Amino acid sequence: MLMEISHRDLAPGVVVVAPSGRVIRGPESEQIVTLVEELLRNGTCTIIFDLAGVRSLDSTGIGRFIVCYKEILDAGSKMRMAGVTGHLVDVFHVTRLDTVFPFYATVEDAAKA
Numbered sequence: 001m002l003m004e005i006s007h008r009d010l011a012p013g014v015v016v017v018a019p020s021g022r023v024i025r026g027p028e029s030e031q032i033v034t035l036v037e038e039l040l041r042n043g044t045c046t047i048i049f050d051l052a053g054v055r056s057l058d059s060t061g062i063g064r065f066i067v068c069y070k071e072i073l074d075a076g077s078k079m080r081m082a083g084v085t086g087h088l089v090d091v092f093h094v095t096r097l098d099t100v101f102p103f104y105a106t107v108e109d110a111a112k113a
Contacts, residue, residue, distance in 0.1 A: 003028040007035060013045035016107055020053030023061030036068045040075045047072055048110045052083030057091055069101060080110040 003021040010016050017036070023029050039047060049065070065081075072079040082104045084092060092098045104110035 002026075003031070005031050005035060007039070010048065010107070010111055013043065014048065014111060015039050015044045015046070016048045016050050018050040018053060020055075022056045023054050023064065024056060024058040025060035029061050029064050032064045033067050033071075036071060040071060040077060044077060046078045046080065046111075048080045048082055048107055050083045050107050051081060051088060052085070054088060057088060062091070062095060062097065065097070065101070080104060080113065082107045082110040 003019055003023050005017065005019045007015055007017045017032070017039075019029075019032060023032070036047060047068070049068075069079050079101065080103075081092075081101045083106065084103055089098075092101070092103070102110075102113065104113060
């Protein structure tokens with residue numbers, strides 16, 4: 001399954017972005033960056049990535065989240081990661097991004113932070 005992406009408002013200024021499938025090299029994963037740019041233009045203050053539906057992630061996918069993180073911080077907004085389990089925990093740990101991105105067990109936990 002290629003990557004699909006959805007998003008929903010959780011509260012005023014807080015949006016959950018939920019990619020699912022394979023976040024890998026290719027034009028599908030570019031949708032993450034494009035969506036984040038649009039959300040920031042519309043005044044979103046906090047973006048929570050719900051990664052519970054992500055089945056695989058390669059270096060390009062990791063790069064997409066790094067680009068988003070920089071854009072979100074540059075806009076004075078916040079980025080949070082939620083629902084990371086299994087091998088994705090290892091991917092973020094090996095790349096040391098678990099020391100950069102704030103991670104939460106659930107979207108609800110990320111929203112409370």
